[in-house]
Amino acid sequence: MVNRHLEVLEFASHINRYPDLKSLTADFSQLMSQFGLTSFIFTGLPSAGYDVAPLIVCDHWPEGWTDRYRDQNYFAEDPVGRWSITKRRPFRWQDAQKATTPTPIRRQIAGEAWEHGLADGIAYPLHGETSAVVSLASESNLSIDASDEASIFLAVSYYKSAAEDIERLSRKHDKPALTYRDIEHLKWMAAGKTAWETSCILSISESAVKVHRATVRRKLGVATTTQAIAVSVQRGIIPL
CATH class of the missing domain: 3.30.450.80 (Transcription factor LuxR-like, autoinducer-binding domain)
Structure with missing residues (x-):
């Protein structure tokens, strides 16, 4: 022992x-x-x-x-x-x-x-x-x-x-090039905010939020918001 x-x-x-x-x-x-x-x-x-x-x-x-x-x-x-x-x-x-x-x-x-x-x-x-x-x-x-x-x-x-x-x-060398705004959107996505709620918080249009979310998913190489959140947490981009 x-x-x-x-x-x-x-x-x-x-x-x-x-x-x-x-x-x-x-x-x-x-x-x-x-x-x-x-x-x-x-x-x-x-x-x-x-x-x-x-x-x-x-x-x-x-x-x-x-x-x-x-x-x-x-x-x-x-x-x-x-x-x-x-x-x-x-x-x-x-x-x-x-x-x-x-x-x-x-x-x-x-x-x-x-x-x-x-x-x-x-x-x-x-x-x-x-x-x-x-x-x-x-x-x-x-x-x-x-x-x-x-x-x-x-x-x-x-x-x-x-x-x-x-x-x-x-x-370290393959982390996607996310901007400050990308990470801000990810955090609101992880908080469960809808595109409309996020548009009110950030004072931008709902369509602009949807476009930005699509851009974030593309940069992360995922298809859904759930996957984007999970990958971001796993890579340490946002806290769980």
Whole structure:
């Protein structure tokens, strides 16, 4: 047991050695496997009704699970997903599930997760300038103690910070050339304002707002307002 805690400290103390997300994630994955955590996801947390996909930084779930989860819009009903938004401390999946009224769809989510090798897990919500979660899973009932949870939290925190730094550097040269006005429109879009409401706020015509929104979507390479907001949050252009 002591060895894996020391390895977490080793991982944290050499976090700046990783040149890319692939090598960082490989070592993090190997480290987590020593705690019985065989898969995980690191993702930003979407606002209600938004797709989580553009916010995913690293998807290390079993093959097929993420697509199934998204296709069925499970996030809206998943107790673990909902707790990730509201909680400020790490929590066990089973605590979220027990505290939520069971419904057929929630039982279906838990059953299908089990079939994909996600029997039990622990989630680490990370709230700051942006909100994210690193959720880790075990193929069987999870057996970790308080010292394990603390070590995992340390590794998760360093992993998140390093992954974000790597992603930020990789996007530095391909970030779209958005103007101050573009970002202003994005912020009002993210706030849920309609084109008409934005026109009143900015004292311009509604048609001008629509044209500007179309320009922003083109610059970001997306087709919808929802996608524009998600991509902008993921790239750090606007806060969540």
